[in-house]
Amino acid sequence: MAKDELNLLEEKGIIDFPLENLVGDRFGRYAKYIIQERALPDVRDGLKPVQRRILYAMNELGITSDKQHKKSARIVGEVIGKYHPHGDTSVYDALVRMSQSWKLGSPLIDMQGNNGSIDGDSAAAMRYTETRLAKLSGLLLKDLEKNTVLFAPNFDDSEKEPTVLPAYFPNILANGASGIAAGYATNMPPHNLGEIIDATIAMINEPSITLQKISQIVKGPDFPTGGIARGIEGIESAFDTGKGRVFIQSKTHEENGHLVITEIPYEVIKQDLVRKIGEVVDANPGIGVREVRDETDRTGLRIVIELAPETDFELTRKFLFKNTPLQISYNYNNVVIVNKQPMQLGILKILQAYIDHHRETYTKRTDFELAKALKRLEIIEGLIKAISILDEVIAIIRNSANRSEAINNLVTRFEFSEVQGGAIVDLRLYRLTSTDIVKLQEEHSGLSAQIKHYNLILNDSNAMNNEIIKNLNEIKNEFAIPRRTQILDTIESLDVEIKQTLVEKEYNIWISRDGYLKALEPNQIGKFGFEEFKRRPNDLWIANVPATTLQHLILVSSAGVYYSIPVFKINSSKWKETGMHINQIATMNGNEKIIAAFVVNSFENAKQEILVASQNAMIKRTPVESMVTKMFSKAFKIMKLSDGDRLVSASLVTSKTKFVTMVTQNGFSVRYDIEEIPSASVTAKGVKSCSAKDEKIIAGKAFDNEDIVIITNKGNIKKIKPEMIPLMNRPKKGVRLYPWNKKRDEFVLDLFSAQANETLCLLDEEDNLKQLNVNTLKYSDLEEINNDLDMGEIEAAIIEKNYIIQNNDIPKSPRSSDNDSENEEEGNDLKK
Template sequence: MEAQQRYVDLPLEDVLGDRFGRYSKYIIQDRALPDVRDGLKPVQRRILYAMLMDGNTHDKGFRKAAKTVGNVIGNFHPHGDSSVYEAMVRMSQEWKVRNVLVEMHGNNGSLDGDPPAAMRYTEARLSKLASELLKDIEKNTVEFVPNFDDTTKEPVVLPAMFPNLLVNGSTGISAGYATDIPPHNLGEVIDAVIMRMNHPDCTVEELMEELKGPDFPTGGIIQGIDEIKKAYKTGKGKIVVRGKAEIEKIRVGKEQIVITEIPYEVNKANLVKKIDDLKYERKVDGIAEVRDETDRTGLRIVIELKKDADAEGVLNYLYKNTDLQVPYNFNMVAIHHRHPKLLSLPELLDAYIEHRKEVVINRSTFELQKAQEREHVVKGLIKALSILDEVIAVIRASKDKRDAKDNLISEFAFTEPQAEAIVSLQLYRLTNTDITALKAEEEELEKKIKGLTSILEDEKKLSKVIQSELKQLKKTFADERRTKIEAEIESITINMESLIASEDTIVTVTKDGYVKRTSLRSYTASNGKDFGMKDSDRLLCQYEMNTTDVLLLFTNKGNYLYCPVHELPDIRWKDIGQHISRTIPIDQDERIVQGIPLKSFDDEKFFLFVTKKGMVKKTEIRQYKAQRYSKPLVAINLKDDDEVVAVHITDGTGLILLSTRFGYGLLFHEEEVNIVGSRAAGVKGIQLKEGDAVVSGLVFAEKHVNDQKLAIVTHRGAVKMINIGEIERTQRARRGSMLYRELKTNPHRTAAILLVNGNENLVLETEKGIREIVHLSNVKVTDRYSNGSFYIDKEEAGEVTDSWLETEA
């Protein structure tokens, strides 16, 4: 008869929830988190137990790692061989665990993150300390359960003669839980356990007199005692771990930084590469060479510095910007009574002590039973030897062994175990000396039984046994602390100027956004000619600056880009620069309006902004100093589709000239513009007609009003020059004066207004890309009512879209 099939209609979320819940429970309890008692995850426990069962112990030779992995997979852990081997290797890496549990011959990886050799090449055995985790496992000390295929049994937990969870720490990620418990010093942990046993109510502060804090296998320096205390109280805390570095003098004026210890879990090769990258990217200019001189005598990374470089400054920069200093986050989660739990230090110690008491009670019970059984047999043997002739006569008269045992039991009242021992007795043991030896053994057994009984009956004696075993273990295995602990987390201040090699350079910015710095050597070799840029591009600004200066680039969208000169790409004069978007991401339609060089942000000066919709804003330059500058920063708050037209640096005493597309010019004093914050929008500078827009904003000193000229370029290709004195000075927020005669048909529209002295070359560029050079020395100075002379035919070349000045070559 066919088996009936039953279909259950269940919501998908219920099925998924149930299945994932079961999976999560398995991952949490039986894979990723350590047991609070022996500090091991199931795979680690199975590896150690399999090695013990195979006789692969510290007092015997090494065995192929593949054999152990095979045993573990075949008998206890039906998972991938690589996961088992990786767990086995990790227990042998002295830079990962404070006290190795597996000794390995062959390549077991490195501090540089190199992978270990395949398991067919390596050999392993239990370390001497690992044997202490497994000690007495054969004495019914821990619970055993059937393995996955019911062919044998495996321990649920190891007896753990020492608190392995704290000694070697643990790290793991499961479903909904993660754990990060740092390694500690074996001697200190044992002292803390003994203190906790003697004073069950002791505080974390008192425990920390014995257990100072984590002790990493890689040494280093821990900062933050308060955070250690917090972690020990709550299970969570964040400390700072830094490598050990010293500054050595090589010769006069030249020093080197030598790193001899690095933080826990930091990859040495990656650290060296990062320091090297800082050198090549010129983030730190004081580094001459980076060498990894690590050998079998120990770790050694040498950072050779340039002459007169600030060694302290470079070291602080490395602490702040590389893994030479890293945070370590305590998250002391372990399986406690089959549940994951965030544990404090007292709770961890109590859980271990509770386990250890259980183990010693189980061991004592086992040994007591064995001793009592042996004592019973010994008493029987002594009695038999005292009536030896009768015993022999009874045995000789018997038919077989079973009959002999039955006769002895009925004749002399021996018990079954005693009769078994008598009939199994060898002839040579029937001597007088043997009775003496048996009586001595009986006395010894009585003494042992008395001792074991007292342990089981007296809590104090039980504690004394545990403590004496821990003290013995400490005496055998404890070593010196490797990690130094400092009370405070040092705040690192970096004076970047001291790290940057002072060098004069030429900094250039093009209209299309290509930026570079060029050495004076490259600039001089090119004689300032053949500047590298695209044919359609033009030079927006060029400054002679020092590598310790900062270039601020202002964009039409009201942002500014903070560019320390030493971080600009160093490119030859004849080569095209690097687009600014490769360093700082800007929008595709965002363009640079102005670049302003700054040596200091402390000067009593201001940035003055002019926008297309006639807004003017004045802000102190100190407000634009930035600590983080990897993205555009807000320079001015723009409304709607407004844009920045011009940016100037001023002293607050100049005159402002705003000119518009429709030909209006408004001249007023800078004092009329109040000082506002960096994110403000400013005030109205000029009253605009509908459809009009500001095309230019100029700032100049009041004393130059009568001796400076303006070159006015219109979209129709006309150019004229006027004296600034021609323009009436008034107040802001007015319409201003016309700068040329207004025509009813085909009126002129302003393309550009430039401040000139009359000797420069003026370049006009049209929408068709045609460029015309006008020698301003040939242009007459006229009044406001003139429309100038035509230099471009609008019908042929198109409207003028841009104009700029070039000095005579």
């Protein structure tokens, strides 16, 4: 841009400036402000600016610990109007926090009214609460009027405010701090006031004291909520560098077999803690927790976790500590303002910075007291001299025209100083008695001793140290309290598996194809008829399995995924209820259906396999032990499906399994030796199951020596011997299971392996459910027409299978086949 154009812009009040530089400059100023003047505490008095301004404003208003409480709104208005030009909410929140005994080790504000609670409740509005300074705050503000600290103009130069408070105790460590600035954050826990004072005294006596000696005095953090702090290494690291981590545990004990909590970790909201414990208990009903009660009252905090008699107390305690805020980690981050710069300091440097500030403050205070004593001594000496020549003094005063002339005459005639002359002129006549002369002489003696003492303090560092130590001991004797947080060296191992905490309980579980799980205790079965066994409309129970809370359910879905559901997460149901949906544990898509359910006692050494077949003629075996998961809230892949494909069947392969029987929608069926089907990982596609061309596969299931039952959509059924279906090498199309009727749009709905006395359940399109005992069916030949059940269009059919995974039951190993051309193409990760 030309120079003339720049001049023209400046004349119009427009400044041309690169945006990058402008934003960088403004943000730099903002960051510097919030670091130095808002979010981080000063190492000397341990206060943020807003806290310092609140305490100073209250002190100026005279709302001290020995005066009546005043409305909080009055204090907030004073702070905003004179010192802190920000929102009233931020000021009131800071005021409230300084009064909360569960946040600060030594509260600085005495608030009357509702100042919140450990349950996370907000304080009442500022117009309702009343406030005054706590007695301890007087030590932060003491001697403020004696030129002990530097004052600076406020935001509009109409008032003066202290840049730091005298702070006659190490507030920075006693109360800790927390805050977030730009690029910096601080997180300092409270410590025991008595221990911190002892450490301060030890460092005054021994400036080169080691961290090890300080650690023997200050055991660690001392939280106002008590609890147990674990991890001496983290504490030592924090003391050394200002950064470290400790674990805070609730304090618990056993009472009549129940878990009772009496102290909780620092800054954990009790109400949220109780809710979280309840959520964990609800999500894990098998851990043996009957009820969680908050019995906190005026006598103290108390949370009772009622356990069942057979519950393992210690394992359940560890499980709850691991999965709830009954134990939390606390990260030290000792970032403080030192000489207007943020620095991360260990405890030695913090103590040294505080001692330096205390010495400086005490030096200025002593200078002030010395000057005051010298001035008073000068006056006393003048008064004593005046009384010795009283008649002449009175005569001079009487003969003077005014006060100024009287002072000048006294100074000229008797060599009094200006200060002495003024004091003599202002002296009242009643003070001229012999009694007051004695008092003046006593005061003279006392002032002389004080001046000598002050000079000693200023000129002898040991004398000053002794004075500071004396004052610190007095503060400790008045304000120190016993340690509340117990310190333990080691971190407790909470590596407890959920299975270890479970109380074994037996159920009969029904699983529906829409994903409903109904778990009935044994005493529920047989009380009502099957017609009252409630289910969702158009839904069908596909499995009924016995299981205990120590076992898992594997639910295979038509979407090519499986859900691993711990039985203990399934809520107990009633006979007439529909049960709980799988979505209460995991997330199931509304379009998918559950096609099979398996009970797993333990995934370790579970050598059995699950045979899965897809509609597009893919098939494979997957080992159960490879299906172990650590998460239960999501689905896991059991077969990689191509677009538009879905799983149609899943069955168990055991050491007794001999064959795999396939059936297509048009009724063609073929059998293979189980070894024809390779074993593959959960993410593999599998291999071609049969040469069905454009036909859809309806089922591909594992068989031992069971009968074969097929059902068609028209309600026709047929039971045949397995040997009627030819045994071939994969992949083949096979033979038709029933005569083809060109006039009827009839296709196979499903194929089942059937044993004696098993029940076939049929659901039609009008939601009518019919049950049929397999024994009532007669064997048929392939050429025979299917038996007509006289039902409408069949929606679904099932024989409830009881698939129990037995450990160490090893099925036959699959063998390689010359016909497995698809093996290289679609199953490159198959395990031979």
